[in-house]
Amino acid sequence: MITLYSMPSSGNSYKVRLILAMLEIPFKHIGVEYDGGNEFTKSDEFKRKxxxxxxxxxxxxxxxxxxxSNAILLYFAEGTPFIPSDKLERARMWQWMFFEQNFHEGSVATRAANLKYKDREHLRTPEILxxxxxxxxKALDVMEAQLLKTPFLAGQNYSAADIALYAYTHSAEQGGFDLKSHPAILAWLKRVSDQPKHVTLEWLPE
Ligand SMILES: N[C@@H](CCC(=O)N[C@@H](CS)C(=O)NCC(=O)O)C(=O)O
Known part of the structure; x- marks a missing residue:
């Protein structure tokens, strides 16, 4: 059985728990919660991994x-309907996954993390927030514009891109983002959470 080292409160880790649950891939979970200066991830033993x-x-x-996280999503999604068979739709899935790491995570997730984790208190200044x-x-507006046109990010079908972007978008309000002003995103969040075998961020294997 595979082992997943993941942080229960983290969206990047949630992406992987979500795809493993949806594909019913069993895994051993080693929880690595962030406590500011996380000893576990900074240990030489973990850094060798x-x-x-x-x-x-x-x-x-x-x-x-x-x-x-996104490489892991693509690894497990290979050969499943979560990777579009159409060449352009597949490239659009990657486009959104690169967007997630380059534009979305560094703003939407970072703002929520600054407000959430105690050791980031010093990052709660107006100059940073x-x-x-x-x-x-801006990242949410880009998603909104796409989701006004297509039900899922890469097009007509649910793909690994939706998993990647769901992780930090569904909790964006923790970062002070107003999702009510993004109705297409709200409708998409519901479509994503209605997918068969969808699990919430809190879910962990027994
Ligand atoms: N680009 C990476 C980011 C991974 C990342 O930043 N992980 C954070 C949690 S979201 C982490 O491990 N924090 C714990 C630590 O730094 O000790 C990915 O998508 O997997």
């Missing part, structure tokens, strides 16, 4: 590792 000292991290049965609100709203 993942030099970036971050979770999520998958350990395969043969002792190999895979990190980066103001630009994050602005860039996060």
């Amino acid at each position: 993942n030099p970036t000292a971050k979770v999520p991290l998958v350990e395969f049965e043969d002792g190999q590792f895979l990190s980066e 103001g630009p994050l609100l602005e860039s996060g709203n």
Whole structure:
């Protein structure tokens, strides 16, 4: 059985728990909660497994590792309907997954994390939170514009891109973002959470 090192409160980790649950892939879960200066991820033993000292991290049965949430999503999605068969739709799925890491996570997730985690108290200044609100709203506006045109981000079908962007969008209000002004996103969040075998961020395997 694979082992997943994941942070229960983190959206990046949630992406992986979600796809594993949806595909009914059994896994052993090692919870690595953030406590500010997380000892576990900073240990030499963990850094040998993942030099970036971050979770999520998958350990395969043969002792190999895979990190980066979106790479892990694509690994498990391969050969499933979560990767579009149409070439352009598949490229659009990647487009949204790159967007998630380049535009969305660094603003929407970062602002929520600054407000949530105690060791980030010093990052709650107007100089930091103001630009994050602005860039996060821009990212949400980009999603809104797409979701006014298509039911899912890559097009007509649910894909790994929807998993990647659901993780931090569904909890964006924790970062002070107003989702009510983004009705197409709200409708999409419902479509995503209505997918068969969808689980919430709190879900962990027994
Ligand atoms: N780009 C990476 C980001 C991973 C990341 O930032 N992980 C954070 C949680 S969201 C983490 O491991 N924090 C714990 C720590 O730094 O000790 C991914 O998508 O997997």
